Amino acid sequence: MLTAAGMAPVIGAQGLGHLPAGPLPDVLFAEVARRTGADPAGAPTPGSVAEFFAGTRIDLTADEALAAAEDFGPDLVVAELCDFVGPLVAAAAGVPVATLAFGPPLPPVFTDTMEAMARTWHEARALPWEPRKWLLDTWPSSMRADGWQQPEGWLALRPEAFREPGAVPATSPVSGRPxxxxxxxxxxxxxxxxxxxxxxxxxxxxxxxxxxxxxxxxxxxxxxxxxxxxxxxxxxxxxxxxxxxxxxxxxxxxxxxxxxxxxxxxxxxxxxxxxxxxxxxxxxxxxxxxxxxxxxxxxxxxxxxxxxxxxxxxxxxxxxxxxxxxxxxxxxxxxxxxxxx
The missing domain is CATH 3.40.50.2000 (Glycogen Phosphorylase B;)
Incomplete structure (x- = not known):
């Protein structure tokens, strides 16, 4: 898993491999505020969200991520919907991207603004902008808004909590109260x-x-x-x-x-x-x-x-x-x- 070094305690506890790259969100939030005065966490707008995910995060993460991925040699990159470091790594490695969607579909004004900003990084590095091959969708169909249309490469995926193989489930005492x-x-x-x-x-x-x-x-x-x-x-x-x-x-x-x-x-x-x-x-x-x-x-x-x-x-x-x-x-x-x- 390629993510911030500060996530090592969580990732290590689950027995997953970790490629550290970039800072934790608190650093990113502070940098977005310094650059723009915006608060993408508490008051998200298309511009502030794009600056967080497709501007500041790429600026502070890309070099470490590209170096780590080059050593690792991925054959496929699975990236969250708002992660634009993953597609950058995939473009450098020449491998396909599967986008993992979480929650209901984001309004196009958010996704379009993020993608437009992320493209500038690809252009600056002379890396192609490749459309995703798959969209892994964990949101139940009955809870989508009216008018939703299935995009190309769509695959439904059951959302399940991670459990390390062989781990014994935790148990809690039953009191009879809610x-x-x-x-x-x-x-x-x-x-x-x-x-x-x-x-x-x-x-x-x-x-x-x-x-x-x-x-x-x-x-x-x-x-x-x-x-x-x-x-x-x-x-x-x-x-x-x-x-x-x-x-x-x-x-x-x-x-x-x-x-x-x-x-x-x-x-x-x-x-x-x-x-x-x-x-x-x-x-x-x-x-x-x-x-x-x-x-x-x-x-x-x-x-x-x-x-x-x-x-x-x-x-x-x-x-x-x-x-x-x-x-x-x-x-x-x-x-x-x-x-x-």
Whole structure:
């Protein structure tokens, strides 16, 4: 896996190979702010998002990535939809690209702006701009907006949490109370922001489990630690066993994992693409989405109570879970990629 050196603890813990290249998002956000004054995380616009992914990130990552990839010698590059370092590496190596889509399709104004900016890097390096060969789509069809059209090279792919081969699934004690999982991903779970929400949730007659971000520690949270359980990096599939509702920022991976498990969501989008996921969750009635003004401790508790008490939401998410389970799995899709375009 080619990504920032700072991700080594997470990648190494899962037994994956790591080609370090480029800085972590905090450095990229700071540089985008220095260059443009924009905030692509909290207030995403086509221009600021393009500058983050197709401008600043390429500028600060490309040289290391190209050198690492040259030594590695890839035959195929799989890159996330907003990753434009991967296509640059693929162009230099002369190999095809499979694009991994996460969440609902992004509006064309975002993708077109990013691609236009990324092309300038290819031109500067005299590297061809090659269209992707495949689009690996992990989003269920029933949750797409009206008017969506299947693009060329489209392949459905079941979103599944990674588990190291041979690993024993984690287990959690069963108390008989509702189980609430709170997870705000790697970068959006600041203790100061989450602590008031957690204090309110801990007042419910429920078991509350909270995931820690990349650098946070349990003692950073101002909460009653006897009423809340904190966990480090754990496969999402394990965390979701027995969970009745997920309270989350709405990251694509967390959202998809919850849907696959048939667990309804309370989504508090913080930035980036999370607003797109939140809108689709609300439209499909597989959970509740809160706008920024409603993301108060009282608003979150009320949303959790709504989800726990609304049987139709549970029925809807169960239907979506069955749809996702029927999508082709990773080995099946990998066989298609190995067969070539």
């Amino acid at each position: 189980r609430v999982l709170v997870t705000f991903g790697t970068w959006f779970g600041e203790p100061a922001k989450l602590s008031p929400l957690l204090r309110s949730l801990s007042a419910l007659d429920a078991d509350v489990v909270v995931t820690l971000g990349l650098a946070a520690k349990p003692e950073d949270f101002d909460v009653d630690h006897e009423r809340i359980t904190f966990v480090g990096f754990t496969p999402m599939e394990d965390l979701l066993d027995g969970v009745d509702v997920v309270v989350t920022h709405g990251g694509a991976g967390t959202t998809s994992a919850a849907l696959l498990k048939g667990v309804p969501l309370v989504v508090l989008p913080q930035g980036a693409d999370q607003f797109f996921q939140a809108e689709r969750v609300a439209a499909a009635r597989v959970g509740v989405a809160l706008d920024p003004a409603s993301q108060t401790p009282e608003g979150v508790v009320a949303a959790v109570r709504t989800v726990l008490g609304d049987g139709s939401i549970r029925e809807n998410v169960t239907t979506v879970a069955k749809e996702i389970s029927a999508m082709p799995d990773a080995p099946e899709v990998a066989a298609t990629l190995e067969a070539g375009p």
